[in-house]
Amino acid sequence: MTTPLLVPFSHGERGMADLLGGKGANLAEMTRLGLPVPHGFTITTEACREYLRTGHRPEELDGLVRGAVVALERSTGRTFGEGDQPLLVSVRSGARFSMPGMMETVLDVGLTDALAERLAQRQDPRFVWDCYRRLVEMYGRTVLGAPATVFDTMRSEVLAAHDVASAAELDATGLRALVRRYRRALVAETGEDLPQDPWAQLTSSIDAVFSSWNSPRARLYRSHEGIPDTLGTAVTVMQMVYGNTGPHSGSGVCFSRNPATGDAAPYGDYLTDAQGEDVVNGSRATVPLARLADLEPTAHRELLSHLSTLEKHYRDLCDVEFTVEDSRLWMLQTRVGKRSPAAAFVMAADMAEEGLITEDEALVRVDGNQLESLLHARFDVPEGTSPLVTGLPASPGAGAGTAVFDSATAVARRAAGEDVVLFRTETSAEDLPGILAAIAVVTARGGLASHAAVVARGFGRTCVTGVSDLVVDEDAREARTTSGQVVREGDLVSVDGTAGAVYAGALAVRPSPVAGGLPTSDTTSPALSTTGTAPVGDEGAGTTSQATTHDGVVLRAVRRLLAHADQRxxxxxxxxxxxxxxxxxxxxxxxxxxxxxxxxxxxxxxxxxxxxxxxxxxxxxxxxxxxxxxxxxxxxxxxxxxxxxxxxxxxxxxxLHEFLPDPTDLAVEVARLEATGAVVPDALPSRLEATRRWAxxxxxxxxxxxxxxxxxxxxxxxxxxxxxxxxxxxxxxxxxxxxxxxxxxxxxxxxxxxxxxxxxxxxxxxxxxxxxxxxxxxxxxxxxxxxxxxxxxxxxxxxxxxxxxxxxxxxxxxxxxxxxxxxxxxxxxxxxxxxxxxxxxxxxxxxxxxxxxxxxxxxxxxxxxxxxxxxxxxxxxxxxxxxxxxxxxxxxxxxxxxxxxxxxxxxxxxxxxxxxxxxxxx
Missing domain, CATH: 3.20.20.60 (Phosphoenolpyruvate-binding domains)
Structure with missing residues (x-):
């Protein structure tokens, strides 16, 4: 059976994510569930892979797209790029695995000069020119490759001329002026302009989304997340609905539960008179999702109902994008939402408790990396504080103390009750006493499995290795950065082993309540608050290191899932x-x-x-x-x-050499004594000879x-x-x-x-x-x-x-x-x-x-x-x-x-x- 190149929303389902991408498969699933999804279709990953192989769209794709657009025209009662109520579409990427923000989107495709002038005579002209400036900017960046800075400059100039702070405050005249500036800048930068043929806009936008699969940022993201380069992206083409038509419209992003804490209550942001990009780009201040109940109560009730439907259907946290157009709710996207490590444990445990998922499913929805991040202390870093140097996060945790540059000093100062940070070019077995004495270890050389890293992790010490911008001078008792900063012995420093950063001064440490609350018996060793092992009582109550209510919730969830892990x-x-x-x-x-x-x-x-x-x-x-x-x-x-x-x-x-003296050091000592005329101890030459025999x-x-x-x-x-x-x-x-x-x-x-x-x-x-x-x-x-x-x-x-x-x-x-x-x-x-x-x-x-x-x-x-x-x-x-x-x-x-x-x-x-x-x- 031939793999299809295009699938309407009404013909797909969520099990087709390999072919339709996550976005397309989930839009099809919401359509099957009867949720208010705008009409559309998905160009499949198979088409993308052929485009990436050959540099051209598959021959039959243009005909399939035209047929699908005709079907959209019939279902919406609108004509693509024509008429008083034209059909305009969005063109969005949608890979098998979520890659938020990594690939491209073009909105309002199909709008032209002539159509904009016509609509501005019959509708709110501000709305029309706002849509057009979005199309020109997105098309210019995504398809023609104009630098984003060009649009930023043009926008700033127009905003200044109209004495406003954002594009949302521009009137129709200002937005029209902005479109003109954008168009001139496009031609100057790229030699091309926005096509005035809606079909040319659509096909070139599809090509641009295909190409964005191999953008540098997309490649970097896939490399970090372990996503294969061979998958390609699908492209969704969907009827435009508008959150920017006035005070009874808006756009939002929401979750069926709080993705940061795991709390079982819908969470999100909403922005009146805005399209989706305005919500996520931070250009305007959003309001909490709960405010939608006051602004558009009917849409809010429907949205909560749909969130409940989706969570029960997907049996997981759902991340939703939505638009309210003249008080009517539209669901634009859903996916399984990303969550913080704490939220991952809380949600998994809660959903198992609710019977939404099994205990086994709850267990595999969390992982050891998430748990490890919950076990380590971290700093409360003041806003605007920059690290002295950064390196590899070799052993997580947070440790603050005075800088020392050799093992003996670390041991001596620790014995005197001082917290110390051991700086070394690299460590060896001889440094073990110093590592044990130190709160944290920093090395200029070495990787994540270097001696320092392995030993530090083994003993629960915070460690940052491979700090290439650092020169450690043991003789001078200091470390110098390439920017000219100096850390001298006795200076206070803070080491963040989770982020791989070293800060000047002693930052406040927030111990991990999870680590302290995990022990299952009273037979524990003295806790080290700087390495994330400060004790916390059951659910965080009645201890000297008082945990918050949420800390107790997280701790209960971790304990529950660990207990099930032990059983399985x-x-x-x-x-x-x-x-x-x-x-x-x-x-x-x-x-x-x-x-x-x-x-x-x-x-x-x-x-x-x-x-x-x-x-x-x-x-x-x-x-x-x-x-x-x-x-x-x-x-x-x-x-x-x-x-x-x-x-x-x-x-x-x-x-063996780890237990023997360095023969070079012994030879230097003998030579030094002989050169100064001092008496060479009888044992020293024989010790040197014996050490050389074993070298x-x-x-x-x-x-x-x-x-x-x-x-x-x-x-x-x-x-x-x-x-x-x-x-x-x-x-x-x-x-x-x-x-x-x-x-x-x-x-x-x-x-x-x-x-x-x-x-x-x-x-x-x-x-x-x-x-x-x-x-x-x-x-x-x-x-x-x-x-x-x-x-x-x-x-x-x-x-x-x-x-x-x-x-x-x-x-x-x-x-x-x-x-x-x-x-x-x-x-x-x-x-x-x-x-x-x-x-x-x-x-x-x-x-x-x-x-x-x-x-x-x-x-x-x-x-x-x-x-x-x-x-x-x-x-x-x-x-x-x-x-x-x-x-x-x-x-x-x-x-x-x-x-x-x-x-x-x-x-x-x-x-x-x-x-x-x-x-x-x-």
Missing amino acids: AAVKVRVNAETAPEAAEARAAGATGIGLCRTEHMLLGERRELVERVVLDSHADDALARIEALALDDFVDLLRAMDGLPVVVRLLDPP EANPMLGLRGVRLLTVHPELVDAHVRALVTAATRLAAEGLDPRPEVMVPLVSDVAELAAAREHILEVAEQTSRDLGSDRPAPRVGVMIELPRAALTADDLAGLAEFFSFGTNDLTQTTWGMSRDDAQASFLTSYATSGLLPEDPFVTLDQRGVGELVRIAVDRGRAARPGLELGVCGEHAGDPASIRFLTGCGVDYVSCSPPRVPVARLEVGRATVLQEGVSASDSR
Whole structure:
């Protein structure tokens, strides 16, 4: 069957959105419902796609359009472009997915000089010339390509000459003068004028709307929203109705519910004696929709009735454009309305409560990105305030404090009770104490998955990275912007991690009542108001951080949908955590265990030198003993916080150089001492020599993970003994500790076999020494190398569980360093279209995702029932979670602040896999 190029409103329906575009399909649906829709037809997306391919309208389209216009003439009793009551039409774009304001519209098509003069003699001349000036301006911009500034200049001159503030105040004489000025400007700018043949106006307007699909702003919008470039736009041609005929006419935009708050009451704006563009362009002050009840009570009653009809029919928020022409209501457009994150949750929960939609439909109408935006604090930025610099929004939230430029200063000032913001060119593992001490982190380099970004998100710190306009000078204790502004140590700054902006001074912070109200138990860690975790009581009542009534409504909605997500989820949510407060906070927020406890995070800061001593000094028994004692205390606290839930402890994984001094720095120190004649300590040259022996050209692919543990098994012994001792101690108290051990960076089953045997020997010997008969912890493997994924069937013969480390799996699959790629070329790849998205932020399904699927299939084929988890950064990304859930994993493990997001997404994933979509009811 041949795809039609043109469909009258009366022959279409909403299920034809791919062909008719959203606007055309919904106009057809409203026509079927018997609502007062002006007569019209839709030129289909198939016609647009052919036009874009060939540069010409399909041959048969002109004949179809003429036939459709003749049908309009019969149904309206008017003639196109002729007579005392002529038929004029609007020509509007209408893509499959809403792209508000991105493409073009031409109104009043069919009006000519002769017709305008004739009508001005028989009707209100001001109305006639107002319509004509709109046509000339829209046609000039859209079809002839005249710059908008030309019309702005002409309009300003005419307004000044007539001593009025807006075109709405011009009389007929002024509007006629404006038309003349417009026409002269058109010819001067483009060499063309408005055609005086109505059919030429119509066909050229259709072409212009087709072409607007590929305008720069439309392309940019589609890229941002993930809308394919191949869809094309439909074009609706509709009988003009007029809101600009006088005081009993007007135009408006309204919603069946409030799109900002979700309140279940119609909401919108109305403007008397105006066409639709006047309502949205801000040229005149609108009045609230409720005022229409006083101005045009009959039209208002009808509109509310139609809004109710549409919402019940579409079972969703409806966005409506309407016109009142001489007290008669016309419905010009409807679509499912866009809404704020807060409104999305409130509406979904309310509509489920009302029985308008199911609980499953409510769940898929919200998403993790919306929830994440509700969890973070934000600034109350005074109007007119501009940021010092902007960068990438690496970790959402709002943090204000004094600027510091190194980790030690951050720790010291924080210990003194001061809130600090850590500025660095880029961060490394050595900066972890400073990141933990800081309210926020700002780096001149790095992307959304740089070290600073990943660590900051993991610990719930606000972070802005990739601030290219910033030069950080640690020696001078300052940061300079390219515009000449300077931030010195001790200066107050405010960091907006949601917007990626840094402001001078301390802005007021508004904490998130949603984040504070989500914990489901009293076992929470001290809240950090600057990272969106300030506590809020049930529905916001009776707390020191009093929430508004609306905050309580939003919180109830979030809780309801999270509870349903938990019921529907086939995948559990765990947390990445190394401290008891983090664990307790995550457990209260719904985490069902720890999927990743990184032992290296427990050995940074002042503890870092203990690992250095073990590696560089073969007689460092005291260092090993200290590592074990510290680990024992940490594991006791962590297992206690997660009593009855699994705690997966990953053995040391980072590159060795992160624990060793920089040989270049040591060499410089030796040279400096020798040059000044100072005494060089005996230990310094030997330390330099030992460090050089361990130096690697590519540490990311060198001595780390299971390889380091093979060379230094004593590090394994210390952590395994500490973990078994901690579990035994807590079990003796009547608790239920559930420790597990994970071996990192395994590439071959022989590595795993040796490591597993050693771990179990140490665990069993420790239990015997303690007089305990507790079984040894389960031993699993981290899949973070392509070879591990491809040989998963071999590894599953020994491993009791897999956990996918998708950060390293992405690095090793793509052959690019996360930090270096983001600092150098990855941003250019994204902006140029080489990559649709950053693979370190959202999982690369075609490559890395395929390795995950292979490992899942092969691992479970070798060991049915093999437990599978994901603990990389992607485990907190909504899009990645949906994919990973479909792969059949048992749990995802994310940073503490993202636990609610992951809970929501694993529930949504189950529902979506069963075929329920957010658009099923639309």
